[in-house]
Amino acid sequence: xxxxxxxxxxxxxxxxxxxxxxxxxxxxxxxxxxxxxxxxxxxxxxxxxxxxxxxxxxxxxxxxxxxxxxxxxxxxxxxxxxxxxxxxxxxxxxxxxxxxxxxxxxxxxxxxxxxxxxxxxxxxxxxxxxxxxxxxxxxxxxxxxxxxxxxxxxxxxxxxxxxxxxxxxxxxxxxxxxxxxxxxxxxxxxxxxxxxxxxxxxxxxxxxxxxxxxxxxxxxxxxxxxxxxxxxxxxxxxxxxxxxxxxxxxxxxxxxxxxxxxxxxxxxxxxxxxxxxxxxxxxxxxxxxxxxxxxxxxxxxxxxxxxxxxxxxxxxxxxxxxxxxxxxxxxxxxxxxxxxxxxxxxxxxxxxxxxxxxxxxxxxxxxxxxxxxxxxxxxxxxxxxxxxxxxxxxxxxxxxxxxxxxxxxxxxxxxxxxxxxxxxxxxxxxxxxxxxxxxxxxxxxxxxxxxxxxxxxxxxxxxxxxxxxxxxxxxxxxxxxxxxxxxxxxxxxxxxxxxxxxxxxxxxxxxxxxxxxxxxxxxxxxxxxxxxxxxxxxxxxxxxxxxxxxxxxxxxxxxxxxxxxxxxxxxxxxxxxxxxxxxxxxxxxxxxxxxxxxxxxxxxxxxxxxxxxxxxxxxxxxxxxxxxxxxxxxxxxxxxxxxxxxxxxxxxxxxxxxxxxxxxxxxxxxxx
Numbered sequence: 128x129x130x131x132x133x134x135x136x137x138x139x140x141x142x143x144x145x146x147x148x149x150x151x152x153x154x155x156x157x158x159x160x161x162x163x164x165x166x167x168x169x170x171x172x173x174x175x176x177x178x179x180x181x182x183x184x185x186x187x188x189x190x191x192x193x194x195x196x197x198x199x200x201x202x203x204x205x206x207x208x209x210x211x212x213x214x215x216x217x218x219x220x221x222x223x224x225x226x227x228x229x230x231x232x233x234x235x236x237x238x239x240x241x242x243x244x245x246x247x248x249x250x251x252x253x254x255x256x257x258x259x260x261x262x263x264x265x266x267x268x269x270x271x272x273x274x275x276x277x278x279x280x281x282x283x284x285x286x287x288x289x290x291x292x293x294x295x296x297x298x299x300x301x302x303x304x305x306x307x308x309x310x311x312x313x314x315x316x317x318x319x320x321x322x323x324x325x326x327x328x329x330x331x332x333x334x335x336x337x338x339x340x341x342x343x344x345x346x347x348x349x350x351x352x353x354x355x356x357x358x359x360x361x362x363x364x365x366x367x368x369x370x371x372x373x374x375x376x377x378x379x380x381x382x383x384x385x386x387x388x389x390x391x392x393x394x395x396x397x398x399x400x401x402x403x404x405x406x407x408x409x410x411x412x413x414x415x416x417x418x419x420x421x422x423x424x425x426x427x428x429x430x431x432x433x434x435x436x437x438x439x440x441x442x443x444x445x446x447x448x449x450x451x452x453x454x455x456x457x458x459x460x461x462x463x464x465x466x467x468x469x470x471x472x473x474x475x476x477x478x479x480x481x482x483x484x485x486x487x488x489x490x491x492x493x494x495x496x497x498x499x500x501x502x503x504x505x506x507x508x509x510x511x512x513x514x515x516x517x518x519x520x521x522x523x524x525x526x527x528x529x530x531x532x533x534x535x536x537x538x539x540x541x542x543x544x545x546x547x548x549x550x551x552x553x554x555x556x557x558x559x560x561x562x563x564x565x566x567x568x569x570x571x572x573x574x575x576x577x578x579x580x581x582x583x584x585x586x587x588x589x590x591x592x593x594x595x596x597x598x599x600x601x602x603x604x605x606x607x608x609x610x611x612x613x614x615x616x617x618x619x620x621x622x623x624x625x626x627x628x629x630x631x632x633x634x635x636x637x638x639x640x641x642x643x644x645x646x647x648x649x650x651x652x653x654x655x656x657x658x659x660x661x662x663x664x665x666x667x668x669x670x671x672x673x674x675x676x677x678x679x680x681x682x683x684x685x686x687x688x689x690x691x692x693x694x695x696x697x698x699x700x701x702x703x704x705x706x707x708x709x710x711x712x713x714x715x716x717x718x719x720x721x722x723x724x725x726x727x728x729x730x731x732x733x734x735x736x737x738x739x740x741x742x743x744x745x746x747x748x749x750x751x752x753x754x755x756x757x758x759x760x761x762x763x764x765x766x767x768x769x770x771x772x773x774x775x776x777x778x779x780x781x782x783x784x785x786x787x788x789x790x791x792x793x794x795x796x797x798x799x
Contacts, residue, residue: 554597
C-alpha cells in the first residue's frame with residue numbers, strides 16, 4: 128500500500144482527527160518553532176475508510192535530544208497509542224494530507240536511553256523533534272504481537288453493543304477466571320453502561336455523562352468527562368476489559384497540550400480538559416466527505432468558566448489503576464505518557480505566592496463545579512493531589528531528567544500529609560482546643576497559627592460531633608475553617624492514606640455514628656450540612672440549583688458508593704459498604720439511575736437530576752465487583768508510607784531554624 132492510498136479521501140467513512148489551535152500550541156511540552164517548511168496543525172489524523180477500525184500499525188522516526196543524541200524507531204500496537212502530526216501536503220489529487228507518527232515506546236523502555244534531560248532550566252522538559260517528514264511511508268501491519276501470541280486486530284476489539292452483552296463474560300480477572308452470579312439489576316446496569324460508550328473512529332474511548340433518551344436538552348451531559356469516566360473505567364477494568372480505558376488515557380493525553388483560552392488568556396501547560404466530545408464535521412467544506420474530531424472543553428464553555436483542577440489528578444490516578452489491574456505497565460513507560468505525567472506535576476508543583484503545601488484553587492474547580500464557597504484549599508483537591516503525587520512517584524522513571532522532580536514530589540508529599548493531618552483534623556478534643564484558642568498570636572511558637580477565632584465554631588457542630596471519631600474539615604485558610612463534612616475528600620483521605628491510620632478509622636466511625644445524616648435513604652451526602660437562608664444567598668450567590676439539600680448543597684450522590692466501598696474494604700469494614708450498596712440497590716433501578724437525590728434524607732430524585740447517569744450506574748457496578756472481589760481493592764488504595772512521614776523539608780533547607788512545628792505533633796500524627 129503506497130502513501131497516497133493510505134491517506135486518500137473517502138466519501139464513505141470519516142477521517143479521525145483532534146481539533147487543535149496552532150497558535151501557541153505545544154506538543155510534549157514545547158511550542159513549535161516558526162518554519163516555512165512544515166506546519167503542525169493537529170495531533171491525530173487517520174483515514175478510517177482505509178484502515179480497519181482506524182487501527183493501523185505505523186512506523187515513524189523521532190529523535191530524543193538527550194546526552195547520547197539517540198534516535199530510535201518503533202512501532203505502536205494501536206493507533207491510539209501514537210502521537211501523529213499532520214502536515215500540509217498534496218498527495219495525488221484532492222486534499223490528502225501527509226502523516227507522520229510519533230509512536231509508542233516498546234515495553235523494554237527502562238532498558239533504553241530515553242531519559243529526559245533539561246537543557247534550558249531546572250523545570251524544562253525534553254525536546255522531541257520530527258525527522259523525516261513526508262519521506263517516511265506508513266506501514267500497515269495486519270496483526271498485533273502480544274508476548275508469544277499473535278492476535279488478529281478484528282478479534283482483539285471489544286463489542287460494546289449493549290444488545291449483544293454476554294453475561295458469561297462478566298468474570299473475575301487473571302487467567303484463572305471464576306464466574307460470579309450477576310443479578311438482574313447488575314445485568315441492566317451493564318447494558319446501560321455499554322450503551323453509554325462513545326466510539327471514535329470505531330474504537331471505544333469513553334462513556335457519556337448521561338444517556339437519558341427522554342432528555343431534550345442534554346447540555347454537556349453528552350460529553351465524556353474525565354472525572355465521570357473513572358468509575359466506568361474501573362468497572363471495565365475489573366471485568367477484564369481494558370481497551371476502552373487504554374484508548375481513553377491516550378486520547379485525553381493527546382488533548383493535554385492544547386492551550387484553549389478565555390478572553391485571550393491561556394492556562395498553563397499540562398492542563399487536562401474537563402471533557403471532550405466526538406463530532407462529525409464536513410471535510411474541508413465538502414458535503415460528501417466527513418471526518419470525526421475530538422472537541423475538548425477546558426472550562427471555556429463550562430458554567431463559571433473555571434478550568435478543572437481535578438481532571439489531571441484523576442487521569443494520573445486512573446493511569447496507575449490501569450497498570451495495577453491489567454499488568455500492562457508498558458503504557459506508563461511510554462515517552463508521551465511519562466511526559467504527560469510530568470506536565471501535570473509541573474503545573475501543580477509550580478512555585479507561587481502561597482505558603483501552604485496544599486493546592487490553591489478557585490471555586491468550582493472539582494466535582495463541585497459551581498460556587499459553593501470551596502475556593503482556597505478544599506479537602507477534595509488536596510486528597511486527589513496527594514493520591515496523584517503517590518501515583519506519580521510509583522510510575523515516574525527515575526533518571527537524570529526526573530530525579531529533581533521525584534525529590535520535589537517526595538518533599539511535597541511529606542509536607543502535605545503533615546499539613547492536612549495536623550491542621551484539618553477535628554474531633555471532640557480538637558474542637559475543645561479551638562474553643563479556647565487565643566488569637567492575634569505572632570511568632571513561630573504560636574498555637575493558633577492561622578488566627579482562627581473561636582466564634583467560627585458553628586452551632587450545629589457542637590452537638591453533632593461524636594465522642595468517638597472525627598473528620599477532616601472542608602477547607603482551611605487564614606482566619607477561616609470550613610467545618611462542613613465533605614464526603615469525597617474524607618473518603619479519598621482514607622484511600623490514599625492522607626489521613627493517619629487512627630484518623631482514617633475515626634472518619635468511618637463518624638460516618639457510622641452519623642449514618643442517618645450522611646447516608647439516610649440514599650448514599651451518600653456530598654457534604655453536610657447544607658447552606659441555608661442568608662448563608663446560602665451569600666456563599667452560593669442565590670444559586671437556584673444549589674438550594675438547600677439539593678445538588679452540591681447537601682444532595683445525595685450514588686456515585687460516591689464505589690469510593691465509600693473502597694475505603695471500607697481498606698479499613699476492614701466491608702459490612703458498612705454492603706449496607707450502603709443494598710440501600711441504593713432498592714431504588715436506583717426503579718428510579719432510573721438518577722444523578723443525585725434531594726432532601727435531607729435523600730428521599731426525592733433531584734429536581735434537575737439527569738436520569739440514566741453513567742457514573743451512578745458505574746459506581747454501583749464497581750462497588751458490587753469490589754465487594755465480591757475484595758482482593759482487587761488492594762490494587763486501588765495506598766497503605767501508610769512511614770518513610771514519607773520522616774522526611775522534613777526544614778532539614779533540607781539551610782535556614783538555621785532549630786525548631787520545626789511538625790515535631791510537636793509527631794507522637795499523635797505518626798501513631799498508627
